[in-house]
Amino acid sequence: MTDSVFKDNVVVITGASAGIGLEISKMLARQGACLVLAARNPQLIGEAVEACRLLGAKAIGVPTDVADREQCRALIERAVSEFGRLDTLVNNAGITAINYFGAVYCTWYALPHLKKTRGRLVAVSSLTGKNGVPTRTLYAGTKHAMAGFFDSLRIELRDQGVSVTVIYPGFVATDIAERALGPDGKPLGVRPVNKNAIMTVEECARQTIDAMSHRKREVVMTGRARLGMIVKAIWPDIVDRIAERGIRRGR
Numbered sequence: 001m002t003d004s005v006f007k008d009n010v011v012v013i014t015g016a017s018a019g020i021g022l023e024i025s026k027m028l029a030r031q032g033a034c035l036v037l038a039a040r041n042p043q044l045i046g047e048a049v050e051a052c053r054l055l056g057a058k059a060i061g062v063p064t065d066v067a068d069r070e071q072c073r074a075l076i077e078r079a080v081s082e083f084g085r086l087d088t089l090v091n092n093a094g095i096t097a098i099n100y101f102g103a104v105y106c107t108w109y110a111l112p113h114l115k116k117t118r119g120r121l122v123a124v125s126s127l128t129g130k131n132g133v134p135t136r137t138l139y140a141g142t143k144h145a146m147a148g149f150f151d152s153l154r155i156e157l158r159d160q161g162v163s164v165t166v167i168y169p170g171f172v173a174t175d176i177a178e179r180a181l182g183p184d185g186k187p188l189g190v191r192p193v194n195k196n197a198i199m200t201v202e203e204c205a206r207q208t209i210d211a212m213s214h215r216k217r218e219v220v221m222t223g224r225a226r227l228g229m230i231v232k233a234i235w236p237d238i239v240d241r242i243a244e245r246g247i248r249r250g251r
Contacts, residue, residue, distance in 0.1 A: 005213040007032040010083040012075065014066055014106060015093030017044035020124060020169070022051075023205035024090060029057035036079040038064040039093065058083075066093045066102030076109040086113035088120040088212065099125075099142035104149060111162070118161030122212050123150045127170045127225055131232060134244050154217070163215035167208050170225050171198035 006028050013028075015021035017039035025037055029052035037052070037059060039045045045061040052059040060082055064075045079086055089110040091103035103123055114121060128136055129143030147166060154164035199221065211219040220226050232238075 005031070006088075006209075008034060009087045010034045010036070010079065010085055011088040011090065012036040012038065012079050012086060012106070012110065013090040013092060014038045014064065014075075014102065015124075017041055017048050020201055020204055020208070021090070021092040022048055023201045024092070024208055025052055025059075026055060027205050027209055029053075029055035029059065033057055034083050035059040036075070036082065037061045038066070038075050040065050064093075066106060067098045069105045072102070072105035073109045076106065076113065080113055085117055086110055086119065087117050088122065089114065090122045090124065090212075092124040094142075096138050097142055099139070100145040100149070103146055107153070114162045115157075115160050119163075120212055120215065121150070121153070121157075121162055121164045122167065122208070123165070124167045124169070124208065125150075127168050127220070129166075130168055130220065130225075130229060132240070165211050165216050166218040167211060168218060168220045168225070169199065169204050170222055 009028075011028055011033050013021055013025050013035065016025045016035075016037035021037075021039070025035055025048055028035060035049075035052050035057050037045055037048050038061070039048070040063065042061075042063040045063055049059045049061040060078070062075050062078050064071045066072055076086065076089075089106060091106055094100075094102045107121060110121070113119075123146055125146050126139070126143045127133075128140040129147040132140045150164050150166050157164060204221065207219055207221055220229060
């Protein structure tokens with residue numbers, strides 16, 4: 001990781017009050033970024049801002065529900081008003097359908113500013129955006145949609161200096177699974193995986209920031225997952241069975 005890359009870089013991070021988003025925020029704070037942190041809960045986002053300021057960053061919080069297009073517009077406008085420009089947008093917030101629409105809304109309003117700074121556009125997706133997973137049908141659908149959207153946008157922005165990086169973590173030790181929606185539209189409230197067998201939030205954030213700094217196209221986290229992508233191209237049914245067995249075994 002290059003420590004100086006994000007010095008004074010103006011970064012908007014959605015879903016910044018917990019999990020991956022919070023850890024990315026704190027790591028960028030240590031690098032001296034100017035942070036605009038967004039999440040729905042005002043108290044939690046305030047605590048995240050304070051934590052980043054204690055680490056030496058300039059930081060503000062903007063309570064935002066990314067499901068609301070107007071709130072996404074207001075978020076980007078506040079960032080530009082506060083710091084004068086926008087260098088990086090990290091689309092991290094969302095559950096189920098919000099995964100897609102929240103990222104689209106924020107990106108729509110951020111793009112004119114990112115074009116001016118030849119900035120970075122980042123989307124935190126999931127391995128379910130590469131391969132379907134049982135019990136996560138709606139979630140996988142939104143992550144596949146994100147992959148198509150940002151892959152297409154990358155091509156459109158090729159000559160405008162804006163890089164598009166898509167992050168594909170596997171299971172990460174956060175509470176997102178408990179908040180995922182089940183077939184009845186309600187939060188599942190349980191996690192079908194063993195937290196001790198999965199990636200830490202710190203490692204996920206570290207790999208994400210490394211990819212951002214180097215403007216990588218995408219990152220499929222873990223060697224096992226990368227091998228799975230190769231196998232899928234040759235024997236897709238095997239990967240389907242592995243995904244089903246992995247959920248069943250809780251890892």
